[in-house]
Amino acid sequence: MIVKVNGNEVVLEKAISLKELLVVQQVRTPEYVTVQLNNEFISAGSFEDTLIKDGDEIEFLYFMGGGQAL
Amino acid sequence: MIILTKEHYRRILAHALDSLPLEACGLLVGSIEEDVKIVKKVYGLTNMDQSPEHFTMDPREQFDVMKDARKSGLVVLGNFHSHPATPARPSAEDMRLAYDPEASYLILSLRDQEKPVLKSFRIREREVEEEPITILSGNDSFEEKAFS
Ligand SMILES: [Zn+2]
Numbered sequence: 028m029i030v031k032v033n034g035n036e037v038v039l040e041k042a043i044s045l046k047e048l049l050v051v052q053q054v055r056t057p058e059y060v061t062v063q064l065n066n067e068f069i070s071a072g073s074f075e076d077t078l079i080k081d082g083d084e085i086e087f088l089y090f091m092g093g094g095q096a097l
Numbered sequence: 098m099i100i101l102t103k104e105h106y107r108r109i110l111a112h113a114l115d116s117l118p119l120e121a122c123g124l125l126v127g128s129i130e131e132d133v134k135i136v137k138k139v140y141g142l143t144n145m146d147q148s149p150e151h152f153t154m155d156p157r158e159q160f161d162v163m164k165d166a167r168k169s170g171l172v173v174l175g176n177f178h179s180h181p182a183t184p185a186r187p188s189a190e191d192m193r194l195a196y197d198p199e200a201s202y203l204i205l206s207l208r209d210q211e212k213p214v215l216k217s218f219r220i221r222e223r224e225v226e227e228e229p230i231t232i233l234s235g236n237d238s239f240e241e242k243a244f245s
Contacts, residue, residue, distance in 0.1 A: 094151025
């Protein structure tokens with residue numbers, strides 16, 4: 028099946044979860060990415076249970092923030 | 098190396114000054130040619146923390162910028178934030194929260210508002226490396242868009 032990840036087509040051999048997809052995408056800190064699946068925000072707690080379907084559009088980006096230590 | 102125009106710089110500075118006393122943040126969009134990042138657009142984003150010492154970008158705005166960039170055949174090159182009262186170098190917290198190894202992290206210090214200092218860094222696994230910035234005097238290809 029073919030999905031789109033951040034606008035790029037990605038071919039997947041089998042259905043995988045969002046969590047596994049982030050591993051394939053070499054995301055080292057999945058707890059610090061924000062994900063949209065077909066324009067809907069997916070909470071980090073649901074990455075494991077969310078299965079990717081053919082034609083899905085997945086967007087992810089890293090948390091962006093900083094500041095002085097609390 | 099990251100290249101921006103004077104107008105891009107003015108846009109970053111204006112967003113930072115407008116946001117005082119809070120930290121300001123935003124994204125830089127453009128293209129990468131032979132390892133050189135060329136800024137084409139500057140986006141001022143909302144600091145969700147509304148704090149003079151912290152910032153968190155609004156992910157909804159981040160997604161909008163990313164998709165807008167893609168439509169123009171561009172990519173998000175990095176981000177900027179201001180330090181209203183401290184020097185232009187990443188704080189320990191900035192390093193801890195820098196998760197994107199590809200991004201340029203620009204910091205604008207307003208400690209001396211007469212002499213703002215803009216620096217760029219790459220941050221990988223809390224290792225910080227300063228990245229040279231070139232500011233071009235011309236204002237060709239200047240485009241801007243702000244959410245706030
Ligand atoms: Zn900072």
